[in-house]
Amino acid sequence: MPKTHVTMKVNGSEVEGLAEPRTLLVHFLREQAQLTGTHIGCETSHCGACTIDIDGMSVKSCTMLAVQANGAEITTIEGMANADGTLSPLQEGFRMMHGLQCGFCTPGMILRAHRLLKENPSPTEAEIRAGISGNICRCTGYQNIVKAIQYAAAKINGVEFQEAAE
Numbered sequence: 001m002p003k004t005h006v007t008m009k010v011n012g013s014e015v016e017g018l019a020e021p022r023t024l025l026v027h028f029l030r031e032q033a034q035l036t037g038t039h040i041g042c043e044t045s046h047c048g049a050c051t052i053d054i055d056g057m058s059v060k061s062c063t064m065l066a067v068q069a070n071g072a073e074i075t076t077i078e079g080m081a082n083a084d085g086t087l088s089p090l091q092e093g094f095r096m097m098h099g100l101q102c103g104f105c106t107p108g109m110i111l112r113a114h115r116l117l118k119e120n121p122s123p124t125e126a127e128i129r130a131g132i133s134g135n136i137c138r139c140t141g142y143q144n145i146v147k148a149i150q151y152a153a154a155k156i157n158g159v160e161f162q163e164a165a166e
């Protein structure tokens with residue numbers, strides 16, 4: 001199968017490579033760009049472990065071809081930390097609120113939450129749960145992921161985080 005030259009901006013850097021028309025974006029990112037934070041948890045587009053941010057949208061990168069991302073601007077989990085190396089509010093929130101265990105869903109979950117908080121900076125619990133419904137986690141039961149996103153939202157909005165009573 002002839003390969004196509006594709007270029008995309010990933011986490012602020014130009015990434016280029018050759019991709020077959022059938023090459024999935026998730027494989028291109030993991031194998032060509034060596035960005036292995038983005039994971040593959042299914043083959044039916046359900047799990048969201050492959051979620052990245054592309055041109056201002058949350059996209060499951062297992063369900064997009066690398067050639068379709070030609071010219072796109074992409075953020076993956078490797079681009080989430082602050083420039084000085086400190087954690088972003090979401091990364092910090094997931095740690096502080098124990099929003100991860102095995103960590104396999106976490107890159108996709110954080111990238112989805114990143115876009116969710118841009119769409120809705122002060123989401124309710126129900127809006128968070130609906131907003132991450134494309135991302136499956138086998139470990140946490142989601143409760144602490146919700147808290148992690150609430151923690152990050154509070155930090156981004158400059159308000160004090162109040163853990164809701166259970």
Ligand code: FES
Binds near residue numbers: 041044
């Ligand atoms: S790998 Fe499961 S949705 Fe992409």
Ligand code: FES
Binds near residue numbers: 101104105136137138
């Ligand atoms: S932390 Fe293990 S799948 Fe979510």
